[in-house]
Every structure is written in C-alpha cells, then in structure tokens.
Amino acid sequence: MNETTGGIEDGDGSGIVKKFMFVNRKAPYGTIYALEGLEVVLISAAFDQDVSMVFLDDGVYQLAKGQHTKAIDVKNFSPTYRALEGYDIEKLYVERESLEIRGLNAGDLLVPVEVLSSAAMGDLMKTQDVVIGF
C-alpha cells in the first residue's frame, strides 16, 4: 500500500487509515487457519489500510517452497503469497529465531521477506492499531 494515497480511495469511505498487522503462527494444511487468514489479508487490501503480515513460529512454514498437495487432495494455496504484491501487500516480516530452530533460512521461502529479531518484531507489534492472529 502507498501510505500517501491510502486515505483517498479507502474501501469504507471513512478516510481512516489504521495499521493492521496479521500474525501468522500456524502451519498450513494441518488446520485451516493459514488459508482463512490469508483470505482476510486479501480482503483487507480493498480497504487501503496500512497492512503488514508477520510470520512467526510454525507460520513460517506457510512460505516454504516446494509444496505439493495433490496426494492429500487439498488445494495448494502457497502461490497466493506470491500474488500479495499485486494487492499492494508488501510488508512481510519473518522472525529470525522461528526460521533458525526449524533449520530454515530466508532462501527457503517463496517470497522476499524482511527477517527481524524477536525484539524488533515485538517493537513493530507495539506500533500497530489492530493486531489479528491466526
């Protein structure tokens, strides 16, 4: 989202621009939270708010490359993360420690992200208006 124009075309007509943070902490497929969370994020794009997405804990697995879901007969929704840029959702943050204990690094992820320390992630959260976790 471009913050300088955010208020002009926003979806509910109120002109308010708030900082929304969506916190993704669940792995994909085992439960539906990751998929339904992503649906909220996509909808939020229509409201021209200041949206950021955070991937913490097992949420980092949502961004893993190479997901093939045919054999479990569930839709692979990981390509949608690549499409977020088209919705002007460009602020993607991943916690470093969540990657490390899983043996992952930023190169294993589907999309470019900003890797933050736990403390930096916490500081970012504090500045938000609305925090919704999945």
Next chain:
Amino acid sequence: MNETTGGIEDGDGSGIVKKFMFVNRKAPYGTIYALEGLEVVLISAAFDQDVSMVFLDDGVYQLAKGQHTKAIDVKNFSPTYRALEGYDIEKLYVERESLEIRGLNAGDLLVPVEVLSSAAMGDLMKTQDVVIGF
C-alpha cells in the same frame, strides 16, 4: 468392572472382553475433549469390558480438587470422577512426571489413583487391545 463376571453380562452380547484404555491428555474446560471423553468412558462401562483410564500431561488437571466453574458458566463435571467407582471403573493411572512438572502430587487429586513412572505407563499401554485418546 469385575473381570470374573465381565463376559457374562456384556452389553453387546458377543462375550468378547477386550482391554480398553482411555488416555486423557487435555485440561478440562478450555476444550470439550475431557468432558466428552468422560461420556465415552461411562458408556463403555455398560459393555463390561476391561476398562482403564490414564491421565497424562494436562489430563491430570481433570482430577484437580477445588474446581469452581460458576463464574465461567460451564458445568463442573469433576464430581463425576468420584462416581466412576460406582460404574466399576476402578483402574485410574496417573503419570508421575506429569504431576511433578505441574507442581502437583497425588494428594491434590479428587480420587485415589495409581501413580506410575513413564516407562510403566508405556508398558501398560502396550498390553491394551483398544486405546482411545482425548
């Protein structure tokens, strides 16, 4: 259950007596598994099987004394554990380590139980015919 008469009056008329173990690993109230699990155990009593109940991990909290649920407007089902004896369900096992890391001991529990080591609990599980966890 009295094992010597178990086969005679069993509920499905098949004469088969199997070892059923119900493994309770969830705390009460936060989720319904403990309550609905208890309902299965009570029904199983009608089938004259060799029933045992195991309390592991947060499942030990199901047996905590002093539960008062009025302020959360949920039924306190903990007295039912005291009634199990009346259903001839007398084999209650608790894992020692589950108590210890929670700062509990057998005296904190509503009913008399047999406290087992992890290894003894594992050995008991292996001898079962049907294991159902909640």
Next chain:
Amino acid sequence: MVNEGPYTHQASDSAYLFAKATLEKGHQIHRVFFYHDGVNNATRLTEPPQDDRNVVTRWSKLAEDHGVDLVVCVAAAMRRGIRDENLAPGFRISGLGQLVESGIQADRLVVFGD
C-alpha cells in the same frame, strides 16, 4: 471476533462473558464477527443438555437486548454448512469486509479463538 464453535473450545464462552462485561461497563460493541469454526455459533439447531448453558440462544438474546450486530462470515459459513435456513435469530451472514471495517471503526478489536 470469535473463531471457534460452541462447546468444543471455551473461546465462545469467553467472548460472550467479555461482551456482557463490556456492555455492563457502559461501552459499545460495534460488532461481533464469527469466523473459522466460530460460524457454528450461529446454528439454530443446537440442543445442548438441559443442565448446560445454551451458547447459541445466549448470543441471540444479546443481539435482541442490546442491538449487538452478530455477523457470520459467508465464506467460512458455506464451508461449514451454515445458511439462512439454519441461522439462529439475531445473526446475519455477510462478507469478510465487515471484519476489516470493524477493525477500522472500533477503538479495539479483541480476538477469541483456539
């Protein structure tokens, strides 16, 4: 925002008791949004044991007594079999945008879930 269905998780109970306390303190509730399995709070077909609370009718009564807007997400509801034909009084089915709009309009958004 309520994310879990009645009885299975305590989320719906906590949300209801929090909502009631909010009204008692004189605050306004802009909306209660039901998402994920939370949409199952809106079925009029539940019939809990007589000695148990009725989670669904409790929400309906909150809507009736205090005009609270109870919104069920349509996409989540369709996946789980909640439609107008089994919708309890006081609930309405609408889009996810209603959640985002609440986030914009309300002073605080509190999530209850699993």
Next chain:
Amino acid sequence: MVNEGPYTHQASDSAYLFAKATLEKGHQIHRVFFYHDGVNNATRLTEPPQDDRNVVTRWSKLAEDHGVDLVVCVAAAMRRGIRDENLAPGFRISGLGQLVESGIQADRLVVFGD
C-alpha cells in the same frame, strides 16, 4: 473414529484417505464413528469453493459405494446442531455405544482428531 469437523482440521481428510486405502487393500471397515466436532462432517448444508474438495459428499459416496456405516454420535450432534433435517445421505445418528461396540468387534480402531 473422526473427531474434528470438515476443513478446519486435516483430521477428516486423513481419515477419508486412510479409509479409502483400507478398502483398496481389501480390508473391511466395520464403521466410521464421528465424535466431538467430527459430527460436523455430516451436515448436508456445506458448500465449499468450487476448486476445493467436498468433504461431506466424499463420505456419502464412500457409504454408497462400499456400504460403509457412518455413525454420528447423537449427544455430540445435538450440542453442535446436527439433526436428521440437515443430515447428509449415508450418515445415521446413534449413540456412543456404537463406538464401544466397534472397539470390541473390529480388529483395529484408529482415531483421527486434533
């Protein structure tokens, strides 16, 4: 034994794929028992997105093609709003005793849940 509802947890998917593999291997399925939120697998009112699997009709078809007995626990179903009026084909509502009876009669009992 299936303990969780459709879509929210993978339990129902895993159980279905396991059941299918069981039949393909030439084994018999004595019964599939739906408990806890698993009863929500039995609602005929679900309408998932077109590009998604339909968990409910998949179970119904398994019952039709292979005569698999799909039993929904009555007590769990009443709490969650599953009744004859919204029950999908191939499912029947019955008591918890059917679960215990399956444990006695079948060679193996496998639980899928959260």
Next chain:
Amino acid sequence: MLHIVNKSPFENTTLASCLRVACKGGGGALLLIEDGVYAATKNSIAGNVVRSAMGDIQVYALWPDVEARGIQDRVLEGVKMVDYGGFVDLVVEHSNVQSWL
C-alpha cells in the same frame, strides 16, 4: 500493548513465543485466560518462566478461569487477578491487543 494467552504452557509453546517476541522492552501486559492460567501456578516449570518475565511485564490472570480449574490456592505471587470487568478495563487501558492463538 496487551497480550492474551489462552493455551496451557505445558502443552503448547504459545506462551514461550509471546514472552520471546512481544513481552520484551517493558510497558506491556500479559493476561492469562482459559487454559493459559495454568502458567500462573507456583512450583511448576511454567510458573518459574512467568516469574522471571515479571520484571518486564505486568502479569494478570482471569480469576473465573483460575477458579474453574481448581488452582486458586497455588497461584504465583505477583500475578494480579481480574474478573471479566477487569479484562475489559485492561483492553481499554492498552492501545492495542494481541491474542496469541
């Protein structure tokens, strides 16, 4: 910022994540509800973790949930009890709220 944790610390790593990420730097509050209240019990491993976090954050627990679980006599010193009204006040007092689900 108000953080809400509703999971048992003995079963789930949610509390640990919350403390690691968000409760550093001071000024925040942690409210334990539902099965999260088990973290407020003394002489337990989780209780020790909560006690050492108290320097950085204020810790609250929802009394109705504490009482329901029968742990009212073993609550860690320094954990403040609130009822649902107090829960509402905490939400009002903090500029934002995160539920760690």
Next chain:
Amino acid sequence: MLHIVNKSPFENTTLASCLRVACKGGGGALLLIEDGVYAATKNSIAGNVVRSAMGDIQVYALWPDVEARGIQDRVLEGVKMVDYGGFVDLVVEHSNVQSWL
C-alpha cells in the same frame, strides 16, 4: 504398538510426551502424519530429538503430508516414508494403535 503423532513438535509437546511415555522399551513404531511430519526435518531442534529416539523405535512419516508441506528435501535420514497404503499396513502389523491427539 503403533503410535501416531499429528502435531507440530515446534508448537506442541505431544511428540515429547509420546517419546517419554510410550516409545521406550523398544518394539514400537512411530508414524508422523499431518503437522507431525515437521518433526522429521534435519538441522532442526525437533529433528535432533527424533534422531536420538531412533534407537528405540522405528520412525515413519506419511509421504503425502511431507510433500504437501514442502519439506521433502530436508527429511532426516532413517525416517521411512509410507503412503496411505503403507499407513494401513502399519496398522495391520501392530497389535494396537494410539493416536496422540
């Protein structure tokens, strides 16, 4: 005895409980399914735990779940892959089954 674990070891203590209680003494098997398959990844904390348990138990993982999660290239050596048919065979081969939910 066949033990089934379907929870991520990074989020939940279920795998640890299973290994502590039931997988000692030998002769058993552990099948990782759903989010449980993350325990079979090398260079991770959970993977190290699984590797050290391999002396006592046979460890299997459900390939469709491994592949769905994109971890097929980082699977721990010694973990045997099965499909749903192999899952059925494991259930048949063992006299009883416990799902650690």
